[in-house]
Amino acid sequence: xxxxxxxxxxxxxxxxxxxxxxxxxxxxxxxxxxxxxxxxxxxxxxxxxxxxxxxxxxxxxxxxxxxxxxxxxxxxxxxxxxxxxxxxxxxxxxxxxxxxxxxxxxxxxxxxxxxxxxxxxxxxxxxxxxxxxxxxxxxxxxxxxxxxxxxxxxxxxxxxxxxxxxxxxxxxxxxxxxxxxxxxxxxxxxxxxxxxxxxxxxxxxxxxxxxxxxxxxxxxxxxxxxxxxxxxxxxxxxxxxxxxxxxxxxxxxxxxxxxxxxxxxxxxxxxxxxxxxxxxxxxxxxxxxxxxxxxxxxxxxxxxxxxxxxxxxxxxxxxxxxxxxxxxxxxxxxx
Numbered sequence: 081x082x083x084x085x086x087x088x089x090x091x092x093x094x095x096x097x098x099x100x101x102x103x104x105x106x107x108x109x110x111x112x113x114x115x116x117x118x119x120x121x122x123x124x125x126x127x128x129x130x131x132x133x134x135x136x137x138x139x140x141x142x143x144x145x146x147x148x149x150x151x152x153x154x155x156x157x158x159x160x161x162x163x164x165x166x167x168x169x170x171x172x173x174x175x176x177x178x179x180x181x182x183x184x185x186x187x188x189x190x191x192x193x194x195x196x197x198x199x200x201x202x203x204x205x206x207x208x209x210x211x212x213x214x215x216x217x218x219x220x221x222x223x224x225x226x227x228x229x230x231x232x233x234x235x236x237x238x239x240x241x242x243x244x245x246x247x248x249x250x251x252x253x254x255x256x257x258x259x260x261x262x263x264x265x266x267x268x269x270x271x272x273x274x275x276x277x278x279x280x281x282x283x284x285x286x287x288x289x290x291x292x293x294x295x296x297x298x299x300x301x302x303x304x305x306x307x308x309x310x311x312x313x314x315x316x317x318x319x320x321x322x323x324x325x326x327x328x329x330x331x332x333x334x335x336x337x338x339x340x341x342x343x344x345x346x347x348x349x350x351x352x353x354x355x356x357x358x359x360x361x362x363x364x365x366x367x368x369x370x371x372x373x374x375x376x377x378x379x380x381x382x383x384x385x386x387x388x389x390x391x392x393x394x395x396x397x398x399x400x401x402x403x404x405x406x407x408x409x410x411x412x413x414x415x
Contacts, residue, residue, distance in 0.1 A: 225328035
């Protein structure tokens, strides 16, 4: 067992690592335990990916040590500590590769690095070492989507916390980032293995099958929105509804099919814009066009993509060209 000093950005006056408040905290971390979370991912990852995974596991260990004495929160365990990892609901939270996911119809809606729950609050953590230029925008979208999703599941206050190293570009865009650096480990002592670790018998640690929540079905929701939309063909009405209730979770409003093209409205919640789009398939290539019928992207794949389009395909109405034209005009007048 090795003892490390972890530097944490000082943000406020309280005395909890989970708030990122104290300037330094001494924490016992066993390096081999960090490799027990998802040994396949670690073993097969690139050098950068290896450090990213190791960093997330390391921060998670810090959170475990902090929450074990919490008087308010229950902390959701994952990784090598999980005893019942065969939870596999059609809709709901599940474990997969030692991570926490929310799924619907077998498709992942969100992955949560860490979750803490009290009777009136939910805290979720985004743990990242990202330094790419797109990272802040992608993180902002992730936080928005997960916040909305949790609001649809729980009648509680949703709090997001971002944890990143001091050198990350994320710190320039999010003022309240908890800054934690990864210590220098002797990587030669680590061995890849799969094992189950045990936690102290703390009542603050629970597994996914031990808490109750409301099930939100993404696919049933977009089907309902689609059916209501096709009765009125009012883009603006449903755009406002999606923006108010499903920001970040639902990104496309599907309209219908015309001339072998599936038409939809693409919603950008960050830029506050909506764009009329269409998609069609030629062999294994998906062609995306904007409202001026200009190809904006080609996606080549041997697998299915646009899972929600495939799901809705059986209920699509067939619109005529005049209806499509009217919808485009409505859209252009609204922006």
